[in-house]
Amino acid sequence: MIPSDQQQSAPHEGLRERRRRRTRADLHATTLRLARDLGFARVTVDMICKEVGVSPRTFFNYFPSKEAALFALPGSLPPALADRFAGGQGQDTDAVLRDLGDVLADHLREGVPGPQELEDTLRIAEGVPSVLATFLAQCEAVERDLAGTIARRTGTPPDGEAAELLAGIAMATLRSGLKRWSQARDHRDGPAECVRDSFTALRALLGPAAVR
Amino acid sequence: MIPSDQQQSAPHEGLRERRRRRTRADLHATTLRLARDLGFARVTVDMICKEVGVSPRTFFNYFPSKEAALFALPGSLPPALADRFAGGQGQDTDAVLRDLGDVLADHLREGVPGPQELEDTLRIAEGVPSVLATFLAQCEAVERDLAGTIARRTGTPPDGEAAELLAGIAMATLRSGLKRWSQARDHRDGPAECVRDSFTALRALLGPAAVR
Missing domain, CATH: 1.10.10.60 (Homeodomain-like)
Structure with a gap:
């Protein structure tokens, strides 16, 4: 249920x-x-x-x-967050990206491995094919689930290109935010804040104001 | 030179x-x-x-x-294509994505493994950590190089978030096009045409016409 x-x-x-x-x-x-x-x-x-x-x-x-326990990255959106996003207002790209940034940031508050922990995990993964394969499969499953949730929100087919592209854009933005967080010296902002900032940067880039 | x-x-x-x-x-x-x-x-x-x-x-x-020879996916843009893109007209997001779609499609005409070949390669990769690690590292290097080329075009810092996000969006669109190509039954369109179509879909999604 x-x-x-x-x-x-x-x-x-x-x-x-x-x-x-x-x-x-x-x-x-x-x-x-x-x-x-x-x-x-x-x-x-x-x-x-x-x-x-x-x-x-x-x-x-x-x-x-x-293998999955070793990575333990946040997986697909839990049903409550997915429902909140799917039932949100506005089907245009900007509204969808705005709300995606919000739910993904909330999802990350559940806990992300720290930078040192992530580095240790990646070092182990390099030598163990099953870990790397599990990691890739996890990323793909998260992106596929996200495309399904986006399709629910926008009323487009779950395997349609619009939902797939938006999911890909969201995952790229998520990665960019997490990378900026892990590279920051002070770690004053948590991963959720960094991902939210990346979504803000994305929307500025894609909005009409993006013209230099 | x-x-x-x-x-x-x-x-x-x-x-x-x-x-x-x-x-x-x-x-x-x-x-x-x-x-x-x-x-x-x-x-x-x-x-x-x-x-x-x-x-x-x-x-x-x-x-x-x-390991790299086993994958043999198209790597980073060759200098001539990178220069053509970096010297192109228009620094706004839509012009950048339009021209990115063009050069990436041209780049793919150089040759992409066929679907059966790709499947065989992935099956081998699953059992060999060094192949999977090489594949991931290749994807990262291609995306990083692309961000640098985008930064040249837009006059933004090479490690800036705008170039990084645009590179991530371009890679997601490239993957979507290649996936659609590999899943098509007839393979009437080549990979370059499918990727070009995905960039057209992306720009429609991000343009003002995206509002339903």
Whole structure:
């Protein structure tokens, strides 16, 4: 069942959501630590579960594999955020990009690996084909889901080129924002703020004011 | 020395360019065939060179590694095309995207692997981390070079967000066009035409006419 916005913001849902987020973060941090200590090939799901104190069944509620747990980037928009975006006002490109920037920034507040953590993960990924393949597949799935949600908002076909292009533009903007965040010296702004800034820059670039 | 448009279109340059293109295609096709027959790990640069009848020195003029030869996707814009784009008229976003679509389509006429060839390459890549890593690094390098060329055209900083976002948008549009081409049943249009169509769709989406 898809939770509605109302259920999502009820007090006990807030608690459950926080607990979910913490378990997910624990599973990821433990996978990364074990991979650093033992080498990723020797890490097993059972090992991760024992350290965190959850059952394998619980593990697989969060991640489909140890590869996915190693990356733990924010995945597709959760149903409540996707619904909020799909039901938003305005089907023109600027309104769609404005609201996409908002929901993606909110989504990132759920937690993004820190720069050092991301660097460690990428170093491990370089030597393990399954991790790199999982990462690529994750990125593709997120972009495909996003195209479907954009199609719902704009009333266009889910496999249509308009939704696909907008999803591609959004992912490029997201990457640009995260890159700027990870390269910033002070990290005063969080990833969500940097991504929001990139969407603002994008809309300025595409709007009528873009003519120099 | 960067060859100018004039040199590029001189008769003997045309011949040299055609020969270069054929050698590159031979090196790639041979790498792919050997990888299919022997497994990628057992293929060596010497083996590829012996089959094609060139020296390793020549091989490394075309590809930095056997991994790169396996993919052989069109790389960064050659200097003549980059110069043509950078010197084009109009710095507004629409003019930049229009001309980007043109040069990228022209670039693709140089040759793109066929759908079956691409599928074989991806199947090999899934099992070999170095191939996947090379592919990702290639995509990043192409996008970074493109941002630099866009910055030259628009007179903005090469590491600025405007050039980076436009490069990201162009790469997303390129991917969308190539995907549509590889999924088309009849393959009546070539990859260059499909990419050009995607840029037309992009500009319609971003232009004032995008409001439904």
